[in-house]
Amino acid sequence: MSTSKQIYFLSDFHLGAPNAATSLVREKRIVAFLNDIKDKAHTIFIMGDLFDFWFEYKKVVPKGYVRILGKLAELTDSGVAIHFFVGNHDMWMNDYFQKELNIPVYYEPVAFDFNGKKFLLGHGDGLGPGDHGYKFIKKIFRNRLAKTLFGMLPSRWGIGLADYFSQKSRAQTGQKDEVFMGKDKEWLVAYCEEILQTQQYDYFVFGHRHLPLHIPLTSQSTYVNLGDWIQYNSYAVFDGNDLTLHYYNA
Numbered sequence: 199m200s201t202s203k204q205i206y207f208l209s210d211f212h213l214g215a216p217n218a219a220t221s222l223v224r225e226k227r228i229v230a231f232l233n234d235i236k237d238k239a240h241t242i243f244i245m246g247d248l249f250d251f252w253f254e255y256k257k258v259v260p261k262g263y264v265r266i267l268g269k270l271a272e273l274t275d276s277g278v279a280i281h282f283f284v285g286n287h288d289m290w291m292n293d294y295f296q297k298e299l300n301i302p303v304y305y306e307p308v309a310f311d312f313n314g315k316k317f318l319l320g321h322g323d324g325l326g327p328g329d330h331g332y333k334f335i336k337k338i339f340r341n342r343l344a345k346t347l348f349g350m351l352p353s354r355w356g357i358g359l360a361d362y363f364s365q366k367s368r369a370q371t372g373q374k375d376e377v378f379m380g381k382d383k384e385w386l387v388a389y390c391e392e393i394l395q396t397q398q399y400d401y402f403v404f405g406h407r408h409l410p411l412h413i414p415l416t417s418q419s420t421y422v423n424l425g426d427w428i429q430y431n432s433y434a435v436f437d438g439n440d441l442t443l444h445y446y447n448a
């Protein structure tokens with residue numbers, strides 16, 4: 199890897215929420231950011247919740263989002279590698295990103311090695327202790343039959359239903375201020391510390407928390423949370439040696 203080319207990490211755009219007009223402003227900001235980094239980026243990781251809701255029917259994808267999809271296509275066409283981890287809001291991805299955008303899609307945390315540093319990457323939902331209610335729901339949503347049945351609904355109902363639940367979960371999508379609970383109470387810290395018992399990683403990078411965090415776990419290991427693009431416009435950059443948090447100011 200050339201050290202002049204950087205690796206970028208960002209997550210939690212929640213495009214579509216809370217409404218088309220507000221989402222479009224955010225989408226344009228993210229596209230402007232991607233445009234800014236396109237010559238500096240070797241690889242870009244989008245770490246989940248790109249969409250507030252996404253469902254791919256057999257022959258049809260949801261309307262909208264053409265600016266960001268076009269920008270992602272432009273970047274991969276020009277040789278920037280882009281990887282996507284599904285979040286809890288867009289776990290119902292199929293092969294559209296792979297086939298149309300040449301972007302691999304991951305459904306679970308994955309280990310990567312960059313310039314000799316070990317990374318564990320994931321969206322971050324359902325990891326660590328507790329949160330049993332969500333873990334149960336995640337099992338249902340990840341169930342193939344549930345996805346197939348949802349896909350059999352006319353898209354007008356399916357997307358309508360999704361919009362309804364999206365409205366209900368609006369409180370989850372950035373309307374409330376996330377606060378740091380302290381290192382002992384952050385469940386992703388607990389998850390990282392458990393992994394470190396058996397395996398060394400230099401960096402753990404997750405989204406989902408909607409709060410930018412850069413937390414040293416040991417002298418050799420750091421947990422970074424990417425924040426979001428609703429409130430923070432935050433992202434992380436690996437320059438070949440260090441992973442740092444930044445805030446985009448258009």
Ligand SMILES: [Mn+2]
Nearest residue numbers: 210247285406
């Ligand atoms: Mn999210």
